[in-house]
Amino acid sequence: MSDQRTLSEVGHSQESCEQCSLFALCFAQDMDSGQREQLNASVKRQQPLKRGEHLFHGGQRMKGVVVLRSGSIKGYDLTQDGDEIVSGFFLPGDAIGLDSLSSHAHSGFAEALEDSRYCEIPIRDFERMLEESARLNQVMLKLLSEEMAETRRLLLVVGRLDAKTRVAMFLLSLSRRLARRKQDPDRFRLTMDRRDIANYLGLTIETVSRTLTGFQREGIIEVRGKLVNVLDRDQLVGLARQALPESDLSEEARSSQSEC
Amino acid sequence: MSDQRTLSEVGHSQESCEQCSLFALCFAQDMDSGQREQLNASVKRQQPLKRGEHLFHGGQRMKGVVVLRSGSIKGYDLTQDGDEIVSGFFLPGDAIGLDSLSSHAHSGFAEALEDSRYCEIPIRDFERMLEESARLNQVMLKLLSEEMAETRRLLLVVGRLDAKTRVAMFLLSLSRRLARRKQDPDRFRLTMDRRDIANYLGLTIETVSRTLTGFQREGIIEVRGKLVNVLDRDQLVGLARQALPESDLSEEARSSQSEC
DNA sequence: CGGTACCTTGAGGTTACTCAAATCCAGTGG
DNA sequence: CCACTGGATTTGAGTAACCTCAAGGTACCG
Numbered sequence: 001m002s003d004q005r006t007l008s009e010v011g012h013s014q015e016s017c018e019q020c021s022l023f024a025l026c027f028a029q030d031m032d033s034g035q036r037e038q039l040n041a042s043v044k045r046q047q048p049l050k051r052g053e054h055l056f057h058g059g060q061r062m063k064g065v066v067v068l069r070s071g072s073i074k075g076y077d078l079t080q081d082g083d084e085i086v087s088g089f090f091l092p093g094d095a096i097g098l099d100s101l102s103s104h105a106h107s108g109f110a111e112a113l114e115d116s117r118y119c120e121i122p123i124r125d126f127e128r129m130l131e132e133s134a135r136l137n138q139v140m141l142k143l144l145s146e147e148m149a150e151t152r153r154l155l156l157v158v159g160r161l162d163a164k165t166r167v168a169m170f171l172l173s174l175s176r177r178l179a180r181r182k183q184d185p186d187r188f189r190l191t192m193d194r195r196d197i198a199n200y201l202g203l204t205i206e207t208v209s210r211t212l213t214g215f216q217r218e219g220i221i222e223v224r225g226k227l228v229n230v231l232d233r234d235q236l237v238g239l240a241r242q243a244l245p246e247s248d249l250s251e252e253a254r255s256s257q258s259e260c
Numbered sequence: 261m262s263d264q265r266t267l268s269e270v271g272h273s274q275e276s277c278e279q280c281s282l283f284a285l286c287f288a289q290d291m292d293s294g295q296r297e298q299l300n301a302s303v304k305r306q307q308p309l310k311r312g313e314h315l316f317h318g319g320q321r322m323k324g325v326v327v328l329r330s331g332s333i334k335g336y337d338l339t340q341d342g343d344e345i346v347s348g349f350f351l352p353g354d355a356i357g358l359d360s361l362s363s364h365a366h367s368g369f370a371e372a373l374e375d376s377r378y379c380e381i382p383i384r385d386f387e388r389m390l391e392e393s394a395r396l397n398q399v400m401l402k403l404l405s406e407e408m409a410e411t412r413r414l415l416l417v418v419g420r421l422d423a424k425t426r427v428a429m430f431l432l433s434l435s436r437r438l439a440r441r442k443q444d445p446d447r448f449r450l451t452m453d454r455r456d457i458a459n460y461l462g463l464t465i466e467t468v469s470r471t472l473t474g475f476q477r478e479g480i481i482e483v484r485g486k487l488v489n490v491l492d493r494d495q496l497v498g499l500a501r502q503a504l505p506e507s508d509l510s511e512e513a514r515s516s517q518s519e520c
Numbered sequence: 521c522g523g524t525a526c527c528t529t530g531a532g533g534t535t536a537c538t539c540a541a542a543t544c545c546a547g548t549g550g
Numbered sequence: 551c552c553a554c555t556g557g558a559t560t561t562g563a564g565t566a567a568c569c570t571c572a573a574g575g576t577a578c579c580g
Contacts, residue, residue, distance in 0.1 A: 077416060080501070085416045099409055102402035107409055130398065134390065137397030142362035144404045149359055149367055151411050156337060156345045158419035159462025163568070194527065202419025204569060209528055225527075225577070241340070423536065454559065467536055469560055485545070485559080 016040050025093025025181065026067055030139045035129060042125035045069070048117045055096065055110035055118065062104050064120040066096040071116025072191040076199075077108040086200040089113070089192060091177050098144060113191040158202055166201045167211040168239035171221065175230060186230040193226075276300050285353025285441065286327055290399045295389060302385035305329070308377045315356065315370035315378070322364050324380040326356040331376025332451040336459075337368040346460040349373070349452060351437050358404060373451040418462055426461040427471040428499035431481065435490060446490040453486075 017028040017040055028039055044064075048071075049055060055066060055073060073090040087108060090096050096118075100106050104123065129136055158166065179185035190197070198208045215221045220236055222229035230236065277288040277300055288299055304324075308331075309315060315326060315333060333350040347368060350356050356378075360366045364383065389396055418426065439445035450457070458468040475481045480496055482489035490496065 077413075085420075087412060087416055099405045099412070102398075102405045107412075131394050134392070134394050134397055137394055137401060138362075138390065140401055141397060141404065144401065144408060145359045145362045148404060148408050148411065151408065151415055152347060152359070153337075155411055155415040155418060156347055158415060160345075193525095205527080206529085206570085207568060210568095213528070453557095464537060465559080466538085466561085470536095473560070 015045070017043065020069075022067075022069060022093045027095055027139060027143055028067075030142075031136060035133055035136055038125075038129055039121065042121050042129075044120045044122070046118050046120050048115055049073075049112040051112055051114045053112050055112065056106045058106055058109050060106050062097065062100045062106055062123055064122045065098070065101075065126050067119045068092050068094050068096060069117040069119055072113045073116060074111050074113050074192060074196055075108055076111070084199060086192075086196050088200070089174075089196075092181060095143065098140070098147065101140065101144075113196075163201075163203055163207050163211050164214070164239055166203065167197075167208060167215070168236050170197060170201060171228065171230070172233075172236055172240050175233075186233070188228055190226045190228060275305070277303065280329075282327075282329060282353045287355055287399060287403055288327075290402075291396060295393055295396055298385075298389055299381065302381050302389075304380045304382070306378050306380050308375055309333075309372040311372055311374050313372050315372065316366045318366055318369050320366050322357065322360045322366055322383055324382045325358070325361070325386050327379045328352050328354050328356060329377040329379055332373045333376060334371050334373050334452060334456055335368055336371070344459060346452075346456050348460070349434075349456075352441060355403065358400070358407065361400065361404075373456075423461075423463055423467050423471050424474070424499055426463060427457075427468060427475070428496050430457060430461055431488065431490070432493075432496055432500050435493075446493070448488055450486045450488060 017023060017026065017036060020026065020028075023029055028036060031039060056063070058078060068090050070092050072092075073096065075087045075090065075096070077085045077087060079085060090110070096110055097106055130140070157169070161169070174190075175185040175188065178188050192200075194205045194208050198205045201208065203211075212221070212223045215236075216223050218235070220230075220232045220239075222231060277283060277286065277296060280286065280288075283289055288296060291299060316323070318338060328350050330352050332352075333356065335347045335350065335356070337345045337347060339345060350370070356370055357366055390400070417429070421429070434450075435445040435448065438448050452460075454465045454468050458465045461468065463471075472481070472483050475496075476483050478495070480490075480492045480499075482491060
């Protein structure tokens with residue numbers, strides 16, 4: 001029973017941030033040792049989230065700063081009519097809901113696409129750290145401005161690209177993000193369903209499906225349900241390059257966080 | 261000759277931030293008196309920009325934090341093929357290029373749509389202030405997270421709305437931003453041309469034109485070239501409400517800055 | 521083994537785009 | 551002050567892309 005506790009991710013700091021396999025991806029990396037000590041003391045490695053469970057709901061008070069440790073999470077908003085609007089997908093290492101830092105309330109929802117684990121720094125501790133350290137503020141500023149640049153790029157592009165390009169970009173972006181996490185960039189599983197992808201890209205399920213099938217017919221990828229196999233990355237890149245600002249859109253925030 | 265200097269906006273601080281007519285819109289408002297003293301000492305009220313001139317170019321080193329004082333400015337990026345992608349329009353009181361704070365280099369371009377004046381805080385001074393004041397960092401964090409929320413909302417919406425809705429939102433957004441600046445929200449002049457609007461909304465010139473004409477035919481607005489007269493705001497709001505997250509999209513960042 | 525949700529495929533309709541031409545407008549020079 | 555000119559805007563006709571509606575197929579779970 002007591003070793004259950006040390007083996008699993010229950011409770012407080014059974015592992016330091018430095019030892020975490022995601023350290024290189026996490027913003028903890030950008031902090032100096034003093035701050036990190038404080039961070040280690042505050043961080044809670046939370047109970048895992050089951051697929052379909054929510055990390056938080058829209059309007060809910062922000063409990064803390066969250067970094068995903070495993071699994072994947074869908075961020076979305078709701079329209080007045082109750083329609084979902086998918087705003088992004090989070091992967092391990094991503095900080096979630098940073099844009100609520102100032103308002104202290106979540107503007108959207110976050111739902112686990114599969115069983116997931118995460119770290120949480122209680123907002124009170126985090127605020128205290130922010131007040132004490134201009135450096136930490138700068139790190140946050142940097143994270144946000146990167147996330148900003150990323151979202152801006154996406155905005156510039158989503159409103160004016162055709163379905164093929166959007167889907168190609170989506171695949172490439174995901175692939176690259178996985179690569180950064182040491183997963184195979186050419187063979188992966190989509191943890192979200194077609195509805196989520198379509199919604200995220202501003203397309204319909206049918207168009208996404210047809211587009212994927214089309215890519216397969218052209219020998220660019222192989223799709224079997226949620227499994228994707230990238231066969232011709234160059235061609236995929238070629239498709240995505242259309243009308244893109246020089247900086248690679250799919251190259252999501254370089255340093256440590258961001259969703260997509 | 262010497263009074264020319266005090267009358268115009270040349271040179272250094274001939275006016276304090278507190279006296280500025282834009283104070284209520286500017287982020288200077290959120291600073292405490294000590295910081296503001298420093299700010300007043302650093303701020304440069306710059307030479308006016310002529311229509312068509314650039315505030316900065318993409319890739320250029322960030323010279324300082326800029327707040328627009330009069331006129332209007334178009335933000336845009338360039339694609340690999342040299343196509344413009346309009347990312348937003350800045351109005352007096354807006355801070356411009358904040359997302360470059362961390363990278364110190366501008367990711368996009370900023371061009372005056374009409375003769376414009378602006379304040380600039382040299383980046384070195386600003387950085388020093390950031391290091392000294394956690395509070396200022398928090399203000400910046402807040403600004404950015406608001407800008408983030410705004411852009412995110414735009415993103416959610418631009419990729420999935422029809423032309424009528426996009427144009428309606430654009431008009432309403434502009435109208436509300438002008439209202440906040442004590443200008444008539446029902447009668448205003450578009451300082452950007454149709455091409456910029458279309459580009460910003462991810463539409464073509466022709467579609468924007470047709471949509472505006474359509475609104476006029478329906479008695480919602482009156483358009484004569486760049487002059488717009490809102491006749492039926494309720495109907496415009498009704499058009500824009502489609503598929504919107506509860507928070508009003510066009511209600512751009514509440515406090516002090518943001519573009520559009 | 522059956523059910524249910526997810527995904528694919530097909531046919532037809534709609535919206536916004538493309539290409540082309542006419543009109544309007546601001547700024548210029550006579 | 552007016553005519554002129556080039557750019558901006560509007561308008562029209564035809565087309566392509568994506569959406570909608572509908573049906574069939576597939577995979578996973580009890």
